Amino acid sequence: MRRHLPVLVTTVVFLLGFLFCAIQYPNIASTRVVMNLFTDNAFLGILAVGMTFVIISGGIDLSVGSVIAFTTVFLALAIGNWGLSPGMAFVLVLGITALFGAAMGAIIHHFEVPPFIVTLAGMFLARGVAFLMSTESLPIDAALYQEVASFSIHLPGGGRLRIIGMMMLLVFLLGGIVLHYTRFGTNVFALGGGRTTTALMGVRVGRITVAIYMLSSLLAGLAGIVFSFYTASGYSLTGVGVELDTIAAVVIGGTLLSGGAGTMFGTFIGIMIQGLIQTYITFDGSLSSWWIKIVTGLLLFLFIVLQQLLTHLARRATTGAGEKDTQARP
Amino acid sequence: MTVGFSQIGSESGWRAAETSVSKTEAEKRGITLKIADAQQKQENQIKAIRSFIAQGVDAIFLAPVVATGWDAVLGEAKDAEIPVILLDRDIETKDPSLYLTAVTSDSVHEGEVAGKWLVDTVAGKACDVVELQGTVGASVATNRKEGFEKGIAGADNVKIIRSQTGEFTRTKGKEVMESFIKAENGGKGICALYAHNDDMALGAIQAIKEAGLKPGTDILVVSIDSVPDIFKAIAEGEANATVELTPNMAGPAFDALIAYKGGTEPPKWLQTESKLYTKDSNPEAQYEARKSLGY
Amino acid sequence: MSIVLPRKGSAQIGAFILILLINWLVSPQFFDLRLQDGRLFGSLVDVFNRGAPVMLLAMGMVLVIATRGIDLSVGAVMAISGAVAATLADSHSIVICLGAALGVGLLCGLWNGILVAVLRIQPIVATLILMVAGRGIAQLITEGRIVTFTSRDLAWFGGGSLFGVPAPVVLAVVALVVALALVRGTALGLMIEATGANAEASRLAGIDTRLMTVAVYMWCGFCASLAGVIVAADILGADANNAGLWLELDAILAVVIGGPSLFGGRFSLVLAVLGGLIIQAMNTGILLSGYPPELNLVIKATVVLVVLLLQTPRLIAFKDRLFRGTR
Amino acid sequence: MNQAESEASDLLRIRRLSKTYPGGFRALKTVDFTVRAGEIHALLGENGAGKSTLIKTITGITLRDDGEVWLDGREIHPRNGEEAQAAGIATVYQEVALLPNLSVAQNLFLGRQPTRFGLVREGEMGRRSRQLLQGFGLDIDVSAPLGEFSVAVQHIVAIARAVDLSAKVLILDEPTASLDAREVEVLFTVMRQLKSQGMGIVFVTHFLDQVHAICDRLTVLRNGGLVGERTVAGLPRMELVRMMLGRDLEAVETARSRSHRDTVVDRGAVPAVQAVGLGKHGAVAPFDMILREGEVLGLSGLLGSGRTETARLIFGVDRADQGELRVDGTSVRLLGPRDALRLGFGFCPEERKTEGIVAELSVRENIILALQARAGWLRPLSRKRQDEVADRFIKLLDIRPDDPDKPIGLLSGGNQQKAVLARWLATGPRVLILDEPTRGIDVGAHAEIIRLIRKLCDEGLALLVISSEVEEIVSYADRVTVLRDRHHVAELTGDEVTEQRVLTSIAAT
Numbered sequence A: 001m002r003r004h005l006p007v008l009v010t011t012v013v014f015l016l017g018f019l020f021c022a023i024q025y026p027n028i029a030s031t032r033v034v035m036n037l038f039t040d041n042a043f044l045g046i047l048a049v050g051m052t053f054v055i056i057s058g059g060i061d062l063s064v065g066s067v068i069a070f071t072t073v074f075l076a077l078a079i080g081n082w083g084l085s086p087g088m089a090f091v092l093v094l095g096i097t098a099l100f101g102a103a104m105g106a107i108i109h110h111f112e113v114p115p116f117i118v119t120l121a122g123m124f125l126a127r128g129v130a131f132l133m134s135t136e137s138l139p140i141d142a143a144l145y146q147e148v149a150s151f152s153i154h155l156p157g158g159g160r161l162r163i164i165g166m167m168m169l170l171v172f173l174l175g176g177i178v179l180h181y182t183r184f185g186t187n188v189f190a191l192g193g194g195r196t197t198t199a200l201m202g203v204r205v206g207r208i209t210v211a212i213y214m215l216s217s218l219l220a221g222l223a224g225i226v227f228s229f230y231t232a233s234g235y236s237l238t239g240v241g242v243e244l245d246t247i248a249a250v251v252i253g254g255t256l257l258s259g260g261a262g263t264m265f266g267t268f269i270g271i272m273i274q275g276l277i278q279t280y281i282t283f284d285g286s287l288s289s290w291w292i293k294i295v296t297g298l299l300l301f302l303f304i305v306l307q308q309l310l311t312h313l314a315r316r317a318t319t320g321a322g323e324k325d326t327q328a329r330p
Numbered sequence B: 001m002t003v004g005f006s007q008i009g010s011e012s013g014w015r016a017a018e019t020s021v022s023k024t025e026a027e028k029r030g031i032t033l034k035i036a037d038a039q040q041k042q043e044n045q046i047k048a049i050r051s052f053i054a055q056g057v058d059a060i061f062l063a064p065v066v067a068t069g070w071d072a073v074l075g076e077a078k079d080a081e082i083p084v085i086l087l088d089r090d091i092e093t094k095d096p097s098l099y100l101t102a103v104t105s106d107s108v109h110e111g112e113v114a115g116k117w118l119v120d121t122v123a124g125k126a127c128d129v130v131e132l133q134g135t136v137g138a139s140v141a142t143n144r145k146e147g148f149e150k151g152i153a154g155a156d157n158v159k160i161i162r163s164q165t166g167e168f169t170r171t172k173g174k175e176v177m178e179s180f181i182k183a184e185n186g187g188k189g190i191c192a193l194y195a196h197n198d199d200m201a202l203g204a205i206q207a208i209k210e211a212g213l214k215p216g217t218d219i220l221v222v223s224i225d226s227v228p229d230i231f232k233a234i235a236e237g238e239a240n241a242t243v244e245l246t247p248n249m250a251g252p253a254f255d256a257l258i259a260y261k262g263g264t265e266p267p268k269w270l271q272t273e274s275k276l277y278t279k280d281s282n283p284e285a286q287y288e289a290r291k292s293l294g295y
Numbered sequence C: 001m002s003i004v005l006p007r008k009g010s011a012q013i014g015a016f017i018l019i020l021l022i023n024w025l026v027s028p029q030f031f032d033l034r035l036q037d038g039r040l041f042g043s044l045v046d047v048f049n050r051g052a053p054v055m056l057l058a059m060g061m062v063l064v065i066a067t068r069g070i071d072l073s074v075g076a077v078m079a080i081s082g083a084v085a086a087t088l089a090d091s092h093s094i095v096i097c098l099g100a101a102l103g104v105g106l107l108c109g110l111w112n113g114i115l116v117a118v119l120r121i122q123p124i125v126a127t128l129i130l131m132v133a134g135r136g137i138a139q140l141i142t143e144g145r146i147v148t149f150t151s152r153d154l155a156w157f158g159g160g161s162l163f164g165v166p167a168p169v170v171l172a173v174v175a176l177v178v179a180l181a182l183v184r185g186t187a188l189g190l191m192i193e194a195t196g197a198n199a200e201a202s203r204l205a206g207i208d209t210r211l212m213t214v215a216v217y218m219w220c221g222f223c224a225s226l227a228g229v230i231v232a233a234d235i236l237g238a239d240a241n242n243a244g245l246w247l248e249l250d251a252i253l254a255v256v257i258g259g260p261s262l263f264g265g266r267f268s269l270v271l272a273v274l275g276g277l278i279i280q281a282m283n284t285g286i287l288l289s290g291y292p293p294e295l296n297l298v299i300k301a302t303v304v305l306v307v308l309l310l311q312t313p314r315l316i317a318f319k320d321r322l323f324r325g326t327r
Numbered sequence D: 001m002n003q004a005e006s007e008a009s010d011l012l013r014i015r016r017l018s019k020t021y022p023g024g025f026r027a028l029k030t031v032d033f034t035v036r037a038g039e040i041h042a043l044l045g046e047n048g049a050g051k052s053t054l055i056k057t058i059t060g061i062t063l064r065d066d067g068e069v070w071l072d073g074r075e076i077h078p079r080n081g082e083e084a085q086a087a088g089i090a091t092v093y094q095e096v097a098l099l100p101n102l103s104v105a106q107n108l109f110l111g112r113q114p115t116r117f118g119l120v121r122e123g124e125m126g127r128r129s130r131q132l133l134q135g136f137g138l139d140i141d142v143s144a145p146l147g148e149f150s151v152a153v154q155h156i157v158a159i160a161r162a163v164d165l166s167a168k169v170l171i172l173d174e175p176t177a178s179l180d181a182r183e184v185e186v187l188f189t190v191m192r193q194l195k196s197q198g199m200g201i202v203f204v205t206h207f208l209d210q211v212h213a214i215c216d217r218l219t220v221l222r223n224g225g226l227v228g229e230r231t232v233a234g235l236p237r238m239e240l241v242r243m244m245l246g247r248d249l250e251a252v253e254t255a256r257s258r259s260h261r262d263t264v265v266d267r268g269a270v271p272a273v274q275a276v277g278l279g280k281h282g283a284v285a286p287f288d289m290i291l292r293e294g295e296v297l298g299l300s301g302l303l304g305s306g307r308t309e310t311a312r313l314i315f316g317v318d319r320a321d322q323g324e325l326r327v328d329g330t331s332v333r334l335l336g337p338r339d340a341l342r343l344g345f346g347f348c349p350e351e352r353k354t355e356g357i358v359a360e361l362s363v364r365e366n367i368i369l370a371l372q373a374r375a376g377w378l379r380p381l382s383r384k385r386q387d388e389v390a391d392r393f394i395k396l397l398d399i400r401p402d403d404p405d406k407p408i409g410l411l412s413g414g415n416q417q418k419a420v421l422a423r424w425l426a427t428g429p430r431v432l433i434l435d436e437p438t439r440g441i442d443v444g445a446h447a448e449i450i451r452l453i454r455k456l457c458d459e460g461l462a463l464l465v466i467s468s469e470v471e472e473i474v475s476y477a478d479r480v481t482v483l484r485d486r487h488h489v490a491e492l493t494g495d496e497v498t499e500q501r502v503l504t505s506i507a508a509t
């Protein structure tokens, strides 16, 4: 129970927040809005899954926003100008992004350069290449895109679960399983607990580092594909600053930026909290540009303070019950 | 009547003016205007439009942050029978029925007007131009570049020797101009500056002054937008010309909307004027007229 | 025969010189200097002048990072203090105007520090709050426009000079000297390093780790607000929308180029400032080169990677071996 | 035994191993070292002699400059932990090399978790973990993060992990430093069992009794060089000490000479520190305690009995939620270690790595840290003063190497311990709390520290000492308080302070 506390608290905070919003705008408590929360944050969610791995391993990946831009431009060109089928283009772009991530991971490991810089360079590079490919926004015109856009599962209450929403949920599910129930996942936690120690314990640190950044970039590529579904276009300025949103969501979800602790479910809630803040502001609709920023910051603050407060209270309650004593020796 | 306006954000003074003018124009007509500020993100605009649809507004104004990627969400608006009017920028779509009309300026044309002015002004003398581009990838930047090149196409005496992005800001405009001046022999090699917006031009003017040159005389300055401060500079002879991009896109849009509700189908494109202002167009008065518009 | 290089910082100095030389190749008049209106004028001066804001930010950020923190809000704080300075410039004396602008910076730092040290919020999230809200506050002050001013006093901070040296450079150097005096002249440096390297052990040794944390965020806020004043003074106006936008990344990059790990402990103010200069030298070089702007980012990526690889342990070990071989 | 025969039974053979650390410190000088199958081989030497370095160079954690490592007749060149493990060497390093954020079970099985369809079988792993730890007399929640447990538990887990790797050679670097007598016994049982299975075990320790109790042969290092290899049986203790220190240890008297006692302590005076009903929910039950100047109070008890918690309450690290603390008769409220420092308290924590040293800082900076903290940030100690203080304590405690500018993290474990002690001595405290002060300290320094403790006492210091070595505690304590299950259960004074009495009190149920 104590170990799941952070996630539990974050979830409670989200629910409280949701309740608060729903009281102000009853419409928010509809399947439509909730499903929109999934659809609108699909790409962010997919990024966050990858970012969770990276951050738990004690790293950071700043390149994801740019990788999205690169992916959408690449897809638009591949499908529109080079005449590739969408399927081929997807495979190709995922291959490229995975390689890109692997290269970053390899540099981080072999040259012992801080991930912050390597991925910052990656961020410049991916967007730079996107600029070189095209500075214009390019429409993507493929049958598949229309099909994807039009398909959805209708829920009672007017909500629609769209394909990209489903993709996000699926990625979260798989990501959660890999993170929490496989050797690879444990190794990721181990890396975050201590690089040298992990190496001492006989884990191949290099391989795992490469795999982590590869996974993150691959998922960024997937997020790019999802984003291209979302907007049916490719644009080199897409996703500016998204890396910070993603990192924030992961950290709000209870993952330690210094690595070693976190959960996939927490990240999911983190994404939902950010989405909720956005939705709340959109529903209000009367805020000027600057008040939006101020209110966003304020809500973020409230959520986090609430989270901190609840964690504190719950800790107190549980230690009071003498949790520690139960671990004493026979 | 309630209109939802999905505004891009507040990245510049011009954008702030557009927002505030839209509000006054709505008030004038007794229309409730709900402005959703997208903080520069397309995904936020899409969300905003979805939420406008959910709230059942009577019409949606959209100032699109990019040209592409609107088909799906505008399709939803169409299904809900909510008319959409584009402000300020056009979109790329195969289905023009997705929106009612677009109130925009032609940014290629703006650049062309600036280019033509320069060609006329130098009147055959050789003129090396440095260009301050907007944000790389922004459609306005691409178009204004293209338009200017079109404008000077006929004149072999006018050519662009350096072009770098100043990201639409004064600070960057100044920094880039500083390096232009240094790279071109202390500025002696530069005949004119073309900036994609007035803010960059205003920054560059300071750089020119600090280099010991006279902006407006040693280096001609032409830019686009017509924000109030550029008129001050024109009045002081530090800038030479500006092409207007009116912040009042909403006015014509409201008119078209009211007419549409009355049964008249508006034309597909309501182009705003790209008027050229120089020191002959009474810059002081222009400044006074604009200074309280919220720039 | 041995080449005597300071072990620490040789890579950074090398990288800086290398970039300057490349700039010189790209633009032959790079090292030209002349006096213009009593102010030094030339590309090299630009590197220092334009680099001043990032140098200042790096000076603040390096201490925050030394305590295992990070401050994302510096760009927003720049915008706020610029806005405050610009709005007050023409109606109040320079003392009040400057005091308010810098005071606001300190206040922002205090806020961040309290969130981190007292409420124990992870620094990245804690400062993200101000990063988001702060720009909003700045825009609220200016109502989204560019607030211009004419005060010559305030303008000095951007365009003025002292003995020919541009004011921003003077300010950055003064700030650096003050910081060095504060940090190395007192026990603060030791205490900050101890806090960052092992907070628990430091607390048990009687160091007020909480005070240290709050102090470094306040210092960082102060540096950011000074940078904000410089940027506003430079263009004679406050552009709340764009001032300091994304500059936090540059500041962090500068610190990381300057050496210390993002996980706290030993730090070097001078090297962090040098990191800021390296970034600016690269930017200036790009501007002078005349390449189309689409290439900017690709060039930047390459330079950053090269600078970094230059100081990786492997290459340094290799270099050491080379030198040892020649000795 | 002739040459060929002995070579044949050699399991691990090290030849001419050398290591110079960056910076030019020669930590190993052409060391030869041999471990046979089915033997327990002690590796001995003073703090900083190079024992841990030897181990790390064998496993490839630090790369050797020169020399050969043969395992089972094959030359091996491991370059990291994984390769050493694959070759058949399992190691427990001196500083627990486990991951505090992972669960105990995950730590035990990292890299070799049982899986089905690629998914880790948590249940199976937990079951096997519990089984494994039960063999070491440990019954804990294996799904809890390792970091929640004390160093002692962590050490046992590390040992269990290494044992379970079923390697050919098991290397244990000071495994017993943080264990109490009972746990040491359990460990020995396991070691004997492994030995009988033909495993070669390298055992580093500073407890000479343990060498005699369990080891077959021993190798001694001094200053990075090999001193010699001996068979344990029949080697006189004095001879061994001479090998290690290179000199005789004048009177390693652990003799219980508490003669200095009653002469100094004035029992009528107001106690320096008095705890009245002090306690903290979930940590220690309320207790009374008196600390007098010139007197040593020992805290004894099993691991996890609440001794550290008691110390933390008195030093204000944790805030008490009941009772009061009186200093010189007046009630004080400690809001943190800083308050305690101001009152002239000092506290050497038990967990050296996480709470003691600041690894990146130099030895000098570590030593003056508390002194500086008390002076405040505005009054920096001059460099000259710092050097004076550092040099004095480096000499006094014989910290090696005597380079005050070396990052303390690079010192050997025992020397780090001395530096932390120096930090508090430097403040000239009137009340000093030492939690396991002699952990990991060699025989020579051990005697030195005990002598120092006595001297400080004579000078009027009030001392509270926590130690798992009952023998040590009774040798200098005037009174001993025994803790069990977070309760102060007994206080022994005067003639009651005997090893026997303490042990009975600990064991009583």
Ligand SMILES: Nc1ncnc2c1ncn2[C@@H]1O[C@H](COP(=O)(O)OP(=O)(O)OP(=O)(O)O)[C@@H](O)[C@H]1O
Pocket: D021, D022, D023, D025, D027, D045, D046, D047, D048, D049, D050, D051, D052, D053, D054, D094, D400, D401, D410, D411, D412, D413, D414, D415, D440, D442
């Ligand atoms: N990474 C390093 N860099 C420089 N010197 C080091 C490093 N690691 C250890 N040393 C030095 O090497 C010497 C041997 O250290 P080592 O840890 O092997 O001693 P030890 O015999 O294990 O001592 P202890 O009994 O205290 O654990 C010490 O003087 C130490 O300061």
Ligand SMILES: Nc1ncnc2c1ncn2[C@@H]1O[C@H](COP(=O)(O)OP(=O)(O)OP(=O)(O)O)[C@@H](O)[C@H]1O
Pocket: A324, A325, A327, A328, A329, D140, D148, D149, D150, D151, D152, D153, D301, D302, D303, D304, D305, D306, D307, D308, D309, D350, D466, D468
């Ligand atoms: N051998 C053990 N088995 C299970 N839990 C233990 C053991 N030793 C310590 N713990 C737990 O670790 C935590 C820290 O114990 P603590 O440091 O207070 O004990 P202590 O009496 O100071 O013992 P020591 O100082 O000898 O380690 C406590 O929560 C305790 O329950």
Ligand SMILES: [Mg+2]
Pocket: D051, D052, D053, D094, D173, D412, D413, D414
């Ligand atoms: Mg050792």
Ligand SMILES: [Mg+2]
Pocket: D304, D307, D308, D309, D350, D435
């Ligand atoms: Mg203890």
